[in-house]
Amino acid sequence: xxxxxxxxxxxxxxxxxxxxxxxxxxxxxxxxxxxxxxxxxxxxxxxxxxxxxxxxxxxxxxxxxxxxxxxxxxxxxxxxxxxxxxxxxxxxxxxxxxxxxxxxxxxxxxxxxxxxxxxxxxxxxxxxxxxxxxxxxxxxxxxxxxxxxxxxxxxxxxxxxxxxxxxxxxxxxxxxxxxxxxxxxxxxxxxxxxxxxxxxxxxxxxxxxxxxxxxxxxxxxxxxxxxxxxxxxxxxxxxxxxxxxxxxxxxxxxxxxxxxxxxxxxxxxxxxxxxxxxxxxxxxxxxxxxxxxxxxxxxxxxxxxxxxxxxxxxxxxxxxxxxxxxxxxxxxxxxxxxxxxxxxxxxxxxxxxxxxx
Amino acid sequence: xxxxxxxxxxxxxxxxxxxxxxxxxxxxxxxxxxxxxxxxxxxxxxxxxxxxxxxxxxxxxxxxxxxxxxxxxxxxxxxxxxxxxxxxxxxxxxxxxxxxxxxxxxxxxxxxxxxxxxxxxxxxxxxxxxxxxxxxxxxxxxxxxxxxxxxxxxxxxxxxxxxxxxxxxxxxxxxxxxxxxxxxxxxxxxxxxxxxxxxxxxxxxxxxxxxxxxxxxxxxxxxxxxxxxxxxxxxxxxxxxxxxxxxxxxxxxxxxxxxxxxxxxxxxxxxxxxxxxxxxxxxxxxxxxxxxxxxxxxxxxxxxxxxxxxxxxxxxxxxxxxxxxxxxxxxxxxxxxxxxxxxxxxxxxxxxxxxxxxxxxxxxxxxxxxxxx
Numbered sequence: 001x002x003x004x005x006x007x008x009x010x011x012x013x014x015x016x017x018x019x020x021x022x023x024x025x026x027x028x029x030x031x032x033x034x035x036x037x038x039x040x041x042x043x044x045x046x047x048x049x050x051x052x053x054x055x056x057x058x059x060x061x062x063x064x065x066x067x068x069x070x071x072x073x074x075x076x077x078x079x080x081x082x083x084x085x086x087x088x089x090x091x092x093x094x095x096x097x098x099x100x101x102x103x104x105x106x107x108x109x110x111x112x113x114x115x116x117x118x119x120x121x122x123x124x125x126x127x128x129x130x131x132x133x134x135x136x137x138x139x140x141x142x143x144x145x146x147x148x149x150x151x152x153x154x155x156x157x158x159x160x161x162x163x164x165x166x167x168x169x170x171x172x173x174x175x176x177x178x179x180x181x182x183x184x185x186x187x188x189x190x191x192x193x194x195x196x197x198x199x200x201x202x203x204x205x206x207x208x209x210x211x212x213x214x215x216x217x218x219x220x221x222x223x224x225x226x227x228x229x230x231x232x233x234x235x236x237x238x239x240x241x242x243x244x245x246x247x248x249x250x251x252x253x254x255x256x257x258x259x260x261x262x263x264x265x266x267x268x269x270x271x272x273x274x275x276x277x278x279x280x281x282x283x284x285x286x287x288x289x290x291x292x293x294x295x296x297x298x299x300x301x302x303x304x305x306x307x308x309x310x311x312x313x314x315x316x317x318x319x320x321x322x323x324x325x326x327x328x329x330x331x332x333x334x335x336x337x338x339x340x341x342x343x344x345x346x347x348x349x350x351x352x353x354x355x356x357x
Numbered sequence: 358x359x360x361x362x363x364x365x366x367x368x369x370x371x372x373x374x375x376x377x378x379x380x381x382x383x384x385x386x387x388x389x390x391x392x393x394x395x396x397x398x399x400x401x402x403x404x405x406x407x408x409x410x411x412x413x414x415x416x417x418x419x420x421x422x423x424x425x426x427x428x429x430x431x432x433x434x435x436x437x438x439x440x441x442x443x444x445x446x447x448x449x450x451x452x453x454x455x456x457x458x459x460x461x462x463x464x465x466x467x468x469x470x471x472x473x474x475x476x477x478x479x480x481x482x483x484x485x486x487x488x489x490x491x492x493x494x495x496x497x498x499x500x501x502x503x504x505x506x507x508x509x510x511x512x513x514x515x516x517x518x519x520x521x522x523x524x525x526x527x528x529x530x531x532x533x534x535x536x537x538x539x540x541x542x543x544x545x546x547x548x549x550x551x552x553x554x555x556x557x558x559x560x561x562x563x564x565x566x567x568x569x570x571x572x573x574x575x576x577x578x579x580x581x582x583x584x585x586x587x588x589x590x591x592x593x594x595x596x597x598x599x600x601x602x603x604x605x606x607x608x609x610x611x612x613x614x615x616x617x618x619x620x621x622x623x624x625x626x627x628x629x630x631x632x633x634x635x636x637x638x639x640x641x642x643x644x645x646x647x648x649x650x651x652x653x654x655x656x657x658x659x660x661x662x663x664x665x666x667x668x669x670x671x672x673x674x675x676x677x678x679x680x681x682x683x684x685x686x687x688x689x690x691x692x693x694x695x696x697x698x699x700x701x702x703x704x705x706x707x708x709x710x711x712x713x714x715x716x717x718x719x720x721x722x723x724x725x726x727x728x729x730x
Contacts, residue, residue: 021470023463027405040462078460083394085460308486311633313667315454315466316486331383341457341465 034125041066041128045120046099053183055105055152056117060092062100062128069094069131071159072235074260076129076339077102081115085127087339088112089262091156091237103186105152107264135235135258137163143231145171146254148218148246150178150238156260157237158187161194161201169198174226178218178242180209219245223253231255239263265325265336268350275349279303279357280322288349293329295344298357305344305357312346319344320356361616364689366635366724374688375631381680382666385673389458396672397447397456397464404443411436412578415592419585429588436596441603443472445655450671452477453485457668466668474567475537483540489667493612493619493640500612501619503528503535504544508613508707510715521712532601537563603653606701607644611660614642615703616693624723635723637664638685643678643694650697651675661692 022038029036035044043066047059069075069092078087088110092100106117120126137145137160145164149157154177164173179185182205191203204226206215216222223229234254236246240263250257271291278285288297295307295317308316312330323338326347334350335342342355366374414432418425450456454466462468466485470477483499491497495511502508506525507518528535541563546556574593579586618639628636644650644658651658651674659674662681669677685692695703 024405026463027401080394083389083391083459087460308482309490311490311630314481314486314489315452315457315668316481318454318457318467330379340460341454341467 035063037063037065039065041130043100043126043128045122045124045126048120048122051103051186052105054117055103055184055186057101057103057186058116058120059095060100060102060126060128061098066128067130069100070136071163072135072137072156073131073133074156075131076127077112077116078127078129078339079112079115079120081111084337086112086115086337087127087129091133091159093155093159093162103152103155103158105186110264133260135237135260136160137233142233142255143171144229144233145173146226146229146232146234147173147175148178148234148236148238148250149175150218150242151184152186153236153238153242153260153262154186155237157235158190160235161191164201165194165198169194169200171200173201174204175202176204176206176221176226178206178208178215178238181207182210217245218242218249221249223249229254234258236260237262265323265338265351267325267334267336271327271348271350275324276352277324277349278352278354280354281357290327290350291348293345293348294326294342294355297349298344307345310345312343315343317344318342322354322356324349324353325351326353361691361693362689363639363691365722366631366688368724370688371629371631371635371724373631374684374690375629375634377684378634378665378681379630381677381684382669385666385669385677386458389670393456393670393672394459394461397451397459397670400442400447401464404439404447407435407442408439411439411592411596415578415589416582418592419582419588425588429592433592433595433599436592437599437603440472440596440600441653442655444600444604445607445657446652446671447655448472448477449655449657452480454668455670472570473533473536474563474570475533475539476563476566479540479563480536485667489664491625492637492664493617494622494625494636495619496622497625499539499542503539504542505535506708507711508704509619510711510717511619512711514711514714518712522709525708529602529605530598532605533597534567537567606697607654607657609704610644610697610700611642611657612640613704613707614693614695614700615707616691617642620723632724634665635690637661638690638692639723640664641693642700643692644697644700645694646697648675661694 025038026040029038035042041062043060043062045058046061048056051057071094072091074089074091076087077090078085090102090104092102095101104113104116107113133156135156147157147160157175157177161173161175164170175191177185177191185205188205195201195203206221208214208217230253232254233256234250236243236250236257236259238246238261240261243259243261247257247259268290274287274289276285277288277294286298286301288294288301295305295310298305305319306316308314318341321338321340321342325334325336326342327334327350329346329348335347411432411434414428414435418428418432421428448469448471451464451469452466452471456464457466467481488498488500493501495501502512505528506521507514541556541560543556545551546553574597575590578593579590582589620636620640624636638661641660641664643660644654646658656671656674657663659671659678662674662677663671665681666677682692
């Protein structure tokens with residue numbers, strides 16, 4: 001499996017990037033083939049099929065600038081919707097031919113997932129970010145692996161299961177997969193087929209709203225049926241509430257516990273109190289007040305981010321926001337879109353933020 | 358000098374004026390979408406295709422001597438057009454962050470670099486911040502005469518200004534170089550406030566950029582024509598000159614017409630949003646014209662709208678202008694617009710007139726006397 005990240009392409013003296021600007025190169029090269037860029041990772045959609053009642057699996061062929069992804073990792077997928085490039089993270093499975101399979105569940109009100117499920121067509125080109133995430137298995141994954149997934153949290157688990165399958169299932173693996181109903185399950189047949197081949201791989205489907213026999217949520221789930229978990233390497237992926245409950249249940253019960261939560265941004269109840277603001281470039285996390293412009297709040301902490309007019313017109317203080325909700329101090333409008341730009345002087349933090357500062 | 362009568366606004370009126378403009382801005386930001394993205398991408402394509410066509414025609418003329426003159430002229434025009442479009446409708450607007458909302462990394466205001474000898478980094482500071490925040494405020498906005506010309510009687514007269522009818526012409530021809538060194542503020546070196554070594558250190562980034570531009574336009578492309586380098590070299594020189602003069606004319610029309618005002622520093626102390634808007638209006642002037650004029654001036658034909666909303670995509674200014682005019686009429690504020698010959702005629706008159714000693718006009722208050730008290 002060509003899954004492990006490979007180093008970036010070496011800079012050759014004859015490389016076009018020494019001679020022409022990236023924008024110029026990309027403009028002309030993409031006239032010929034939209035995948036030809038100087039350094040931006042992009043992918044073409046080469047296949048799509050339904051994965052469940054409300055999910056599709058998209059097969060993407062990345063260009064040479066994509067540096068690979070390990071099973072269990074995530075990447076940002078960017079599409080243009082109504083003139084705006086919107087990015088969301090997805091966990092792909094690497095197929096034999098190097099393509100990436102990404103399963104997307106249509107989320108109500110989710111602009112990217114709705115676009116991908118309803119409008120993405122074979123031939124479309126999307127932007128890719130490089131892979132990230134720590135939820136990966138080493139070549140020797142101990143004696144036991146426990147995978148807990150809810151909803152689309154199953155996607156990194158599928159990649160991990162395929163990795164273990166390719167390695168001949170070297171350890172006992174239990175996958176517990178929560179969904180509301182059978183129709184919402186993805187990869188159920190694939191998991192069943194793998195389970196049929198290995199007695200050491202067990203799949204436990206937990207359908208919380210199954211009309212015949214509903215299963216308990218993770219908080220009340222009976223883990224004793226899985227046997228002794230004290231040596232297990234546990235991995236959990238799903239919505240924030242699910243991950244929190246799983247963490248509470250498994251804390252101290254397993255050898256290693258890794259979690260990955262995805263939660264759609266939620267607007268705060270009030271604009272008072274403080275939030276955690278992570279400054280990714282300087283590697284600091286600060287506790288900043290809500291309701292005060294980020295620029296003032298950062299300056300009060302002794303930082304001096306670039307700034308100019310302090311009234312939102314000159315764009316000097318503009319800064320990348322990886323995630324979180326900000327609020328415009330003049331209009332009161334909220335901005336929840338991840339991977340966008342924010343002007344520090346006229347926006348305050350409403351939720352925890354990650355800034356490229 | 359001017360017969361313009363602006364109504365003096367009360368504090369409440371000023372606030373309402375600002376609120377109406379804020380609301381206008383919000384209405385347009387809300388509706389940004391695919392058509393605005395398509396517009397700026399079409400401008401990018403226009404810049405690229407005219408640039409390639411212009412350079413190709415220069416080579417054609419250089420190698421096929423029977424069509425030298427027509428191909429050379431067409432090549433120069435297209436190359437100049439490409440540079441004008443890039444500098445004005447694309448770079449200037451993108452660098453303001455007008456298209457940041459698209460999330461396209463190649464159209465981001467904080468990183469875009471343009472086809473001109475000055476660096477975008479200097480421009481972000483001198484233009485986006487200083488000029489746009491302190492528009493026409495004496496001592497804060499270096500764009501008032503660029504430290505070289507006396508445009509307003511409020512600037513202190515010195516004998517040097519007698520040369521400005523000539524200096525202004527040279528400045529127009531070399532405008533991109535003037536812009537490039539604006540942030541170095543050479544005056545500080547002349548005055549002995551910084552050493553030559555310090556000046557050199559500050560000049561390094563812009564020096565590198567100048568070298569790059571010169572290499573591309575005056576070495577690389579001419580060299581590609583081999584023995585016929587001369588027409589290509591001359592074509593690049595002339596295209597850059599045309600771009601320089603055109604941008605100079607457009608930019609000077611923006612703040613130096615007869616009715617444009619300058620302001621004292623005290624004006625910006627604890628300035629309200631409404632007051633800031635009013636100052637932008639009084640210090641700016643538009644150029645009347647149609648779609649072609651808007652495109653060729655990078656929509657600085659809507660200088661007033663641009664100064665109200667420097668980070669709103671410029672392709673919206675024409676629609677915004679209709680509403681701005683209506684608001685100005687209701688608040689009894691003069692909306693300074695006119696044809697390019699009329700506006701630039703006024704600019705030329707200012708350059709000639711204020712080369713000689715002149716007396717400041719009577720100070721007209723921006724707002725009712727209690728406002729700044």
